[in-house]
Each structure stands twice: as C-alpha cells, then as structure tokens.
Amino acid sequence: MTDTTPSIERLVLIGIGLIGGSLARALKRMNAVEQVIGVARSRGTGDLALELGVIDRFCMDPGEAVEDASIVVIATPLLTFPVILDAIAKHLPIDAIVTDVGSVKQYVINAVKRHLPEHFERFVPGHPIAGTERSGVHASFAELFERRHVVLTPLPETTDAAVSLISDMWTKTGADVITMDGSYHDQVLAATSHLPHVIAYSLVRCLAEHPERDTLFEFAAGGFYDFTRIASSDPVMWRDICMTNREPILGALREFKSQLNAIIGAVEKEDNELLHQYFAQAKQARDAGLDVKKKNANRG
Amino acid sequence: MTDTTPSIERLVLIGIGLIGGSLARALKRMNAVEQVIGVARSRGTGDLALELGVIDRFCMDPGEAVEDASIVVIATPLLTFPVILDAIAKHLPIDAIVTDVGSVKQYVINAVKRHLPEHFERFVPGHPIAGTERSGVHASFAELFERRHVVLTPLPETTDAAVSLISDMWTKTGADVITMDGSYHDQVLAATSHLPHVIAYSLVRCLAEHPERDTLFEFAAGGFYDFTRIASSDPVMWRDICMTNREPILGALREFKSQLNAIIGAVEKEDNELLHQYFAQAKQARDAGLDVKKKNANRG
Numbered sequence A, B: 001m002t003d004t005t006p007s008i009e010r011l012v013l014i015g016i017g018l019i020g021g022s023l024a025r026a027l028k029r030m031n032a033v034e035q036v037i038g039v040a041r042s043r044g045t046g047d048l049a050l051e052l053g054v055i056d057r058f059c060m061d062p063g064e065a066v067e068d069a070s071i072v073v074i075a076t077p078l079l080t081f082p083v084i085l086d087a088i089a090k091h092l093p094i095d096a097i098v099t100d101v102g103s104v105k106q107y108v109i110n111a112v113k114r115h116l117p118e119h120f121e122r123f124v125p126g127h128p129i130a131g132t133e134r135s136g137v138h139a140s141f142a143e144l145f146e147r148r149h150v151v152l153t154p155l156p157e158t159t160d161a162a163v164s165l166i167s168d169m170w171t172k173t174g175a176d177v178i179t180m181d182g183s184y185h186d187q188v189l190a191a192t193s194h195l196p197h198v199i200a201y202s203l204v205r206c207l208a209e210h211p212e213r214d215t216l217f218e219f220a221a222g223g224f225y226d227f228t229r230i231a232s233s234d235p236v237m238w239r240d241i242c243m244t245n246r247e248p249i250l251g252a253l254r255e256f257k258s259q260l261n262a263i264i265g266a267v268e269k270e271d272n273e274l275l276h277q278y279f280a281q282a283k284q285a286r287d288a289g290l291d292v293k294k295k296n297a298n299r300g
Helices: A018-029 A043-051 A062-068 A078-089 A106-115 A117-122 A160-172 A182-208 A213-219 A222-227 A235-244 A246-268 A272-299 B018-029 B043-051 B062-068 B078-089 B106-115 B117-122 B160-172 B182-208 B213-219 B222-227 B235-244 B246-268 B272-299
Strands: A008-014 A033-039 A057-059 A071-074 A097-100 A126-128 A149-152 A176-179 B008-014 B033-039 B057-059 B071-074 B097-100 B126-128 B149-152 B176-179
Touching (some): A008 A018, A008 A062, A033 A062, A043 A057, A097 A117, A126 A160, A213 B182, A213 B272, A222 B222, A222 B272, A272 B213, B008 B018, B018 B033, B043 B057, B097 B117, B106 B182
Parallel strands (some): A008 A071, A071 A097, B149 B176
16 A cells, blocks of 8 residues: 655644544555644543544644644534634644535635635635544544545635645545535535435434324334434534525425425325326436446446 | 144235235245235236245236135235225135235225125234335345234224234244234324335435436435435335325324424524524434334344
8 A cells, every 4th residue: 555645744633523533544544644633622532532543643722733734624513614714824834735524615615715815725625425424533434435425626716736635635545536616516415415414304303203202213114214314413513514505405495395295285186197207206216316326336 | 943833725915026925935934825826917927926936826817816715915006905805805715814014004994894894804904014115026035024013903893813813924924013003003104104205205306306417316425325215115105105194194294394394494594503402302312213223123
C-alpha cells in the first residue's frame, strides 16, 4: 500500500464522530497522514478517540488546534458551523485548506463566505455519501467510504490546488470523488436522503403514539425495522440538516405528499386499475434504479 | 425429524406463489403432507411448481382440485377470493378444512361467510407474517416461516378441531402461531405493514417523476434502497390489500400525515428544539422496539 503522492502533514479534525473518525482511520491505514489532531466538545470523546488510535492528539479549543494545520476537516452538525468558523478564523494558517463533510452544501458555503472570507478560495465543500444509522467515534471504521461517492462542490473562486488536495485525500479512502454544483447537490440529497429520513421519523412517531404501541412494535415485521432503520440516526445531525436545507426539503415533502394523496385518492375512490398502475410503476422504477446501481458497482 | 401427529392427506394449494409455495416446501420437508395439489391460473406456474417439487399434481380448475381435499389453503391475491370461493363451494368435501394466508382478515371472513356459508365453521382465517419483496414460486423456500408469527383469527363459530389442525400445520413450518381478533389484526397490520408499503411506493414515485430522475437514482445511497425495498413487492397483492383493508389503512395514513405535518411545521417555523424533540423521541421509540424484538427472538 505505498503511494507516491505526499502525505498530509497535520490534519485537524473538528468533530470526531462516525464520519470524521472513519476518515482519520482510513487515512492512517494508508499512511496518508502524519498527524491527526482531534477537536471535540467533550474530553470523553477525545480520550476514547486517542485510545482507539483514531487521533494522535486531542484539543478542546478549535482555535488552538488549527494553528499549524495543513488541512482542517469540519465534521460537526451543521448548525455549529458559524461558531466553529469564528473560533478558527484568527488562528488558521493562511495556506491551510479547509473542507467539511456536511450533508448540506449551500448553507456551508454561505457560512464560510461570511465567517471565514479570507479562506474562501481555499475552502472545498465536501460530502461523503456514506454512513450508517450509528453515530460516534466508537462506530467509525476505515472502510466506510470504499466505493462510495464523495461529492465536492467547489466554487469558481476555489483554487485548483485546494480541490486536488481534498480530492486526493478522499480517493485514498477508496471513495469515488465527483464534483457537482452546491445547490444541485442540495436538491438531489433532499429527495434521495433527507426526505426518506423525515418520512422514517414520521412513521416511527406514528406507531409510537398509537394506543396499541406495544403490540405494533411486536408485530412489526423485519421489513418495518429495515424500513425505519434510518430513524435511529443521530437526531441533532438530522435536525441540523432539515434546518439548513429547508427549502429543498420542504419542496421534496410537497412532492411526496402529492404522490401520497394520489394513492389515497385511488384507495378512496376504489379505483383498482389506477392503484395497480401506481404500484406497478413504482416497482418498475425501483427495480430499474437498482439494476443501474448494481451495474455501476460491478464496473467500479 | 419424526413427528407423531398425523400428516395431512391431501393439501390443495390455490395459488402457488411465494407464500403458498414456501408452505408446501416446508410441509414436504417435514413429511407432514402426503400429497400437494396445486391450482394456478397459468400452466407455466403449474409446470414450474411440479419441476421444483413444490407440488405433486397440478390442476387449473379449483372446483375439480378440491374434490378430495383434507385441507384447502387459499394463497391468491385478496380480490380473487369471491370467485375462488364460488368455484369450490359445490365441490368441497363437507369435512374439509379451509384456511387462507391473506394479509387482511375481516374481508376474507366476510367473503367466506357469504360465498362458502356451509363451511364457515371449518374455515380458519390465517396470516403468516413473513415474506420478502420477491414473488412467485421460484422465490419460495422451506425456511420462510421459521421463527415468524402466524396469526390465526378464528371466530366464535370456528370449530376447535379446525383451529388445532391449522395451528399444527403452521407449527410444523417452524412458525410461532398466535390467535387474535380479525379486526384487531387488520388495524395492527395497517399500521405496521400496509402503511409502510404505501409510503414506500409514494416515495419511489416521487423520485421516478422527478425531472432529475436518473441522477436521483444514481445518488440514492444504500439507505434509500433498503428503505424502499418493499416497493418492489407484487403490485397486484398490494393493490388488493389496500382495497380490502381501506378504512384501517386510510386511518393509518391520516395519522401518518399528521405526524409528517407536525415535522413540516417545525421546519417551517424553524423551531429547532421541537424538531430535535420529534427526532429524538422517534429514535428512542424505534431503538426500544428493536430491543424488545431482539429479546423475544433470543427467547424463542
């Protein structure tokens, strides 16, 4: 596993959770980083991350942590970004490259433009489309990004050197790096990821507030637990995604409700043919999407 | 694998799909049946079922098939029941026991009361809570019911002997047999199974009709495909479930929409605290439900 591209000297990881922890593990496994400095709000997380070998040094103050950084990766819930950016602004070396792993990109871009304007051209917005419903550094693992898409959404101002560096970093984790417009990313993710999460949370709440709650959870078949797996995801992370990608998510929800209402209408009117058509089209679309997905996976 | 309970002499299986085929396979594996006669609308299905060893004889006419039946299992989509019951009514031996595997029970009970009144006390409504998103006899397997709930919803009129016989039959497949009121069953399944299916179909349609459809299906992460796995289920079966369990399903959909609207309201009002509370409660409820589920599975 040797590599001729230079390794990262000092990677500062702000937020040592599932994604941040997995990135550090993946880079360490490839000897692609010399030192990882972790930043977290709690000493417990820092100690655990040190113990697990995910980081080499722990720091509670983001400003202090970034003082000699080559790359800073922000991997905290989205609503913390303004505070973190303010905290590092005065301490960040001028040539350091900043990136993030947030699930929403336009919000992050606006936050960096506002709170870290002097670094805006060395900021590469990023989003690894990977994860599990688990969270925290104890759930992190080096293989998380293998054969997954990592989307970078650089701006016209972003330097090519910064994009290359971050792209190389992700390639070393085994990910497939692609670039995309930030707003377009947010629309795509609203429909494919944020919407399903909101639906799963709503469905679980629907059962949880039912008078026959215990029976429902007992008789829910395996399918129900698969279906709602994503409702066990971190509530803070998902609250922040919803709040920072409001318009695309509300738009996707309107679309979903109109599809749901069409089905409800067919059931109410007992229109057998229409309901069959709705279900058959959905099955066909999912099966076709899955086929393309599998073909791409085999190609990769 | 010997068993002292007498084996079933002649089991007539009307509908040789995933559920019917798996039941026949499971009983044959346990030497619990002497002969399985399959009934299907297409000769192709019958030939395939014979070739796979799922049935011993094939018949296209349900009336002719049931003439010497000990047990008749109806395993076809729900809206076919009235026609099938009419077709077998004049041919069924008076001591034959009839059961079914339909996902909706009150509709089936009403249909049997109306179309097969002379057999009503020897009819045991049944529903194995098992399945995959695949359908057809080629997808059937003997282990499908192991450690799964099979719900029987006998009526005051149902004879104890009939209930025992059908209960024994399912126990031999490895299932955990329980009894429940038919209407209560339909309420529970509307919330835990029918509602999630309608939601999954709606979500897939939402992506399928999006102008950026191809990108969406490509960027949908594994979570999306897990989440919508059930939208690849048989459209005819699910149309029939929706049409025969209309009121409970429409009620569950109203509940779901009110939960969804509560979340939408919190996003619109940017009420961070409320949205966090909604998500945290859902995660907690799902995790707790899953813990109970796992505990029960280990106990079994």
